[in-house]
Amino acid sequence: MSEVDTVKSASQPTETPAVTAEKTLRSPLAGLPVSARTRSIVEWFVVVAAVYVLITAVSGIGSGFKMAVGDQAGELFQFAANPFVGLVIGILATVLTQSSSTTTAITVGMVAGGLPIEIAIPILLGANIGTTVTSTLVSLGMARDKDVFRRAFGAASVHDMYNLLSVLIFLPLELMFGILQHASDWLAAQTGGSDGGPVAAVFGAIGAGVKAFTEPGVNVLQWAVSPLPGVWAGIVLILLGVVLILAVINLIGKLLKVLLVGRAERVFHTAIGRGPMSGILSGTLITVMVQSSSTTTSLAVPLVGSGKFSVKQIFPFTVGANIGTTLTALIAAFAFTGVEGQAALQAAFVHVLYNLFCAVVIFGVPFLRPIPVAAAQWLARIGAENKLYVVAWVLGIFLVIPGLLLLATVLL
Amino acid sequence: MxxxxxxxxxxxxxxxxxxxxxxxxxxxxxxxxxxxxxxxxxxxxxxxxxxxxxxxxxxxxxxxxxxxxxQVHWGAVREFFEAALRELSSDQQDDDSSGEGQG
Structure with missing residues (x-):
């Protein structure tokens, strides 16, 4: 949509169904019989506690993975040595959990537990694609009005297109040159290695402090599964960790939305009309605030659906969401120290570097930048005319194609 | 001059x-x-x-x-898929009736 289109529709009363519903944010702790200020303090405490549980759960996954596979992680995960399988696992896991943070946090825990990084990298790339399903599903709720839906689905699809283009560029480069693996290895050695200098010393001290703090929690988890035989104890510990991560990431997201909505508004107001760099920065900041790229990109859907923002204007914001969400994996990496800590940091840095490289390359190369917007607008145009294209896109990209790829790899 | x-x-x-x-x-x-x-x-x-x-x-x-x-409203997602299926079946009916007309 052009800027003029945006202005024209801005002057029209094109209220989206989302806006007319007039729902407001509600804290999960809204029922507490205390003053608003006290509730806010309690909410912050709960956020800190939830981050503690998140780190403990990631650490638990690392321990569980070791218990379950021992030193055989490479052999056991041989089926995922094919990078397309790793990519599909990342997509499907994120589609099922609707949270890339959960997938990346679990992957970080598994890498610390012995999963080879070359298997983890495609999973982390797949998480980026899988996370776009949430905003796409949010946009389906605006299908009553064709124009609103065209804009809303365009806003959701621009994230799909950007992430697909990113994988198309970086997966082959990774397979040929191992860019992410080498760059993250170097960075992890500088920040988490035994001879990495002052930065590594600071990171090491933080990691040791976090580990000391979370160790009792991990011990409780290990004690809970101890009646089970070795391998099963490990598997149950992993599952317990996954459930805990899902629950706390959901809780953290809900609480931070309520606690930081005012700041998010200020970030938005500051960024409006200042160009793409500002859009990327605001998307990053807001995602860091709400700890969920799905929330940020889903937020773009009603904003564009209302006609006040264009797909082109919101595109940098969704790119920033990809960068902001990488913080969760970095937090998760502090669950480990020593060699495990360095491996976990490497996995987290893969996610950070990948999203930074994608932003630099796609925004830096002039002919690449318009592709996601143009592709999203085209898909939205045909999707608004015929819903079957939308169904084919959603099922095809997020379920059928990944499923068929996985099946083909298993059968062949 | x-x-x-x-x-x-x-x-x-x-x-x-x-x-x-x-x-x-x-x-x-x-x-x-x-x-x-x-x-x-x-x-x-x-x-x-x-x-x-x-x-x-x-x-x-x-x-x-x-x-x-x-956030995802699953009811709305279901409605969307149902509407798409209705579009598909009405398209098929149109095709069938135009085929019969030609036959």
Whole structure:
């Protein structure tokens, strides 16, 4: 949509169904019989506690993975040595959990537990694609009005297109040159290695402090599964960790939305009309605030659906969401120290570097930048005319194609 | 050269200079029109830009509502898929009826 289109529709009363519903944010702790200020303090405490549980759960996954596979992680995960399988696992896991943070946090825990990084990298790339399903599903709720839906689905699809283009560029480069693996290895050695200098010393001290703090929690988890035989104890510990991560990431997201909505508004107001760099920065900041790229990109859907923002204007914001969400994996990496800590940091840095490289390359190369917007607008145009294209896109990209790829790899 | 010829030449020169003057005036007028048009377009574009920014800021003031809505509504997703299926079956019926018509 052009800027003029945006202005024209801005002057029209094109209220989206989302806006007319007039729902407001509600804290999960809204029922507490205390003053608003006290509730806010309690909410912050709960956020800190939830981050503690998140780190403990990631650490638990690392321990569980070791218990379950021992030193055989490479052999056991041989089926995922094919990078397309790793990519599909990342997509499907994120589609099922609707949270890339959960997938990346679990992957970080598994890498610390012995999963080879070359298997983890495609999973982390797949998480980026899988996370776009949430905003796409949010946009389906605006299908009553064709124009609103065209804009809303365009806003959701621009994230799909950007992430697909990113994988198309970086997966082959990774397979040929191992860019992410080498760059993250170097960075992890500088920040988490035994001879990495002052930065590594600071990171090491933080990691040791976090580990000391979370160790009792991990011990409780290990004690809970101890009646089970070795391998099963490990598997149950992993599952317990996954459930805990899902629950706390959901809780953290809900609480931070309520606690930081005012700041998010200020970030938005500051960024409006200042160009793409500002859009990327605001998307990053807001995602860091709400700890969920799905929330940020889903937020773009009603904003564009209302006609006040264009797909082109919101595109940098969704790119920033990809960068902001990488913080969760970095937090998760502090669950480990020593060699495990360095491996976990490497996995987290893969996610950070990948999203930074994608932003630099796609925004830096002039002919690449318009592709996601143009592709999203085209898909939205045909999707608004015929819903079957939308169904084919959603099922095809997020379920059928990944499923068929996985099946083909298993059968062949 | 007679007086008549002189007068004729003089009139021709006058006409030429008048045409040149008119040409210059027209050029000036066209230049003025073009610059006025540019200024008007610029002012309109600035006004539209300002209106767009105002509308965007107003939309951000409703961020709470948008954040509350920024989640998947499975009922709406189901409705969408059902509507798509209805479109598919009505398309098939149309195809069948047009096939029968041709047959």
């Amino acid at each position: 007679t007086n008549d010829e002189d007068a004729l030449n003089g009139r021709e020169e006058n006409t030429e200079s008048l045409e040149q003057q008119l040409e210059r005036l027209l050029e000036d007028a066209e230049f003025t029109v073009a610059s006025l048009r540019r200024e008007l377009d610029g002012a309109r574009s600035r006004r539209e830009q300002e209106a767009m920014l105002r509308a965007q800021h107003a939309e951000i003031d409703r961020l709470r509502e948008h954040l509350a809505e920024a």
